[in-house]
Amino acid sequence: MSATEPKIRNAATEVLQRAADNISRIILGKDEQIRLALTCLVARGHLLIEDLPGVGKTTLAHAIAQVMGLDFQRIQFTSDLLPADVLGVAVYDRERSVFEFHQGPIFSNFILADEINRATPKTQSALLEAMEESQVTVDGETRDLPQPFFVIATQNPMHQIGTYALPESQLDRFLMRLHLGFPDREAERELLQGEERRDMIEHIKPVLDGVQLISIQKQAAGIHVADALLDYVQSLLEFTRNSPMFEFGLSPRGGLALLNSARALALIDGREFVLPEHIKQVLPAVVNHRLVNTSDELEIKKQTAADFISASVPVP
């Protein structure tokens, strides 16, 4: 985004910029994805990263956690992982004759749910429900998860035997889905020459902590959205609902996701209000995984949902 206006340098923007800079020193050549991942975090959403193994999904998650100063838990999803392994379990304490709850790994600020599609649907939905409600119910007792709470799930897009790809209805719970992709030649060279990324993460200094993050999230939620842009979001939603390209249009939740992400991006961008460009920039990450392209026309099939939508709906 080119500068059209001296940007308002507020503390939140500056901190987030510094976080982005720090992360991009580790994940090379992926500035856009890093920006969107931070947007997702600031918009209090959860992130799904879908890509092949070895492109740095886990590294990215780790780096974000480190920079944000959040306590980090990694859950490797496997086919024998049970809901209790994620949420926690109540164990009988013989001496005190009571059940004591042992918190599962989900009770932390930042979860990396690695290869989520390898777990059974039962375990998947235990995680997704926790994500949705920010709380966990075990044995009839409801426990709040710590705040801020952020989940990055990774999924291998290849169809493998013994995996359970998340259905569309579950994908909807992720605010954004990102693809990392291979680094370009230059970045890859640097990667090959440089030191081990995992070690580098250890040395990143956190730029903020959980309390600050919560205040930034609140600030983002207060970013102004003009009526004209609400019209724009509604036109986008309406378009997806009327277009024969998609089986179903975007849900109201999809609309809110779009709006909140755009607000967060505007904050990162140092704006006091949302611009149409912010909506258009978050559009691919927010809507592509929520829409099923059913068009049988090759020309349309080739486009992503977001390209198709933003090409078709005029900016107010």
Added chain:
Amino acid sequence: MVTNNHRLTTKLTPVLLGIHVVAIPLYPHLPLQVLLVTAVLTLWTLLIISGRISQPGRFVMLLLTMMVLAVLMLSYGTILGQQPGSAMLLLLSFLKLFEMKSARDIAIVIFMGLFLIASKFFYSQSLLIAIYVFVVVVYLTSLLIVFSDRLGTTRFKARMYKSLRMIIQAVPLMLILFVLFPRIPSPLWGVPKDAVAATTGISDEMSPGSINRLIGSGEVAFRVKFNGDPPTRSDLYWRGLVLSNYDGRTWRLENAPAEALPLLVPSGDEKSRYRYIVMLEPHNQRWLYALETMVEYEGQLAVTREMQVLTRSNVIDVISYNMRSDIKAENRGLFEPERRKNLALPAGLNSESVSFARGLFKNSNREDRTYIGNVLKHFSEMGFKYTLSPPLLGENAMDEFLFDTRRGFCEHFASAFVYLMRAAGIPSRVVIGYQGGAMHPFDDYMIVRQSDAHAWAEVWLEDEGWVRVDPTAAVSPTRIEEGIEHAGLERGLLPSILISDNVIIQRARFMWDSFHNNWNQWVVGYNRKRQQELLEMFGFNNATSSDLAMWLVVSMTLAGSLVAWLVIRRESIKQVDIIRLYYDRFCRKLERAGVPHRSNEGATEFMARVVKIFPANKQELAMITGDYEHLRYGGVEDENRVRRYMRAVRRFKVKG
């Protein structure tokens, strides 16, 4: 090219459907060969759509076109005229589907469909057809929406709704055009001659069975609106044709020369005069129906010596005419040739009847009136029966009817009565038309149906002139006094509208008829006269065609401005008016410089693009874009900034 074509052909199904929907009312009128060609072309198109075969080449298309023309020539003998013309358009529309190359070709087919659908009004102008045409037009417009939308994004329901909205938005303009467009009398425009092919109604001759054939039809023959109370039912004789020539089986017209005028003597009794308007359904004949005896009429009609009213050409539209009748007026004219004509009988037939007539006349002291009374008495007392299913008659039809079968419908009685009169030397003739009519239960007009068709007789009495005698009344008085449905006829042979006991259905039918009547009067029958009447209601008297044209232009302009105003207002409510308008101005300047703003582009994106082309303008571009974004999306009002922004846009010039 190939993929593009393939893409188009897969979208053809709704267009194919559209052509068929347009053609539905055409199908009953098409010859079998044409229907077969239609079916073959449809199947072929479906195969192309499914991708199983490709579009035929130029040579095949040429062959097909020639074949289609050949089939049309074979079926109709011509390709000109209304029916062959519509059939040709239909088949060519199908052929056009074979050579779809671009969306333009589809638009052509849809326009052909719109033309074809308009030709429906040649066959019928009824309200039902109008509703059908409306629905089809909405559908065809929705197809146009699909194919003019580059991305083809709209769902069926959404585009039908959009189309409906567009058509409804066009209705006020349509109404203005309809009301004000100068009406020019036919034949410049109007329904072509061959439009009304088959209609029910009275024909110009009468033989046994020709009237009772009509009785089963509940169709409306005409509607009448009386100025005041209508006459009693037994006076409702709607005269149509007078038949004087009898060949032993069939009664035919034999009119006096056109220049001979009737000799009418009005009664002078105001109570026996009725003023009324008849709204006649098209019957594809020249004669009109008038209450006996018509003494005044409006418009360009001809009245024959036999008191038949004729128009200049066959009635193929609903027409209405004003008349005045005097039910007691006398028709006193009888020339010698007419006397001979109305005494003539076919020689050598029905000897028994002739001698019966002569005997009865002698017994009546050769008194005309007494004789008439005796003949009617014979009908009423000698076991004659009024029936819808009379037995068939042989060569001596009169003898068989009078002395053997004694069962007949009105045409039998009228025919036999006139025969007996002529045999006794009293000039007499058959009149056919309608008798009766039912007042609409909640609208103030009368409906006369085909089932009211009737035949009666007229005899010449030296001191009274032509006098109506209805022999049916002697056999079945209830037929005349209460109507056909009360005449004790076979109920199964009467139209259901007359005998239905279901009050709700009856009511619905009458409501529909009311509706239909208004439609006929105000839409189909909206002619120059009605137009003048309507305008007079608004205080515009004696409007000429050029006045109308002027009003038309003025009101269209007003309507157009109103629409424009509404659109602009809606736009400005939706947008921060002045800010957006100035930004549009800014975009126009850049468009003139060769960089048009895309509608799906945000201001910053646009600026990034423009700066690359006109780097010298970078500063102004950044300022205008920044101000625009702030003012439009920032939600803060800032007078100074607005002024600065407007000034910047005004002064903005592309450098380099």
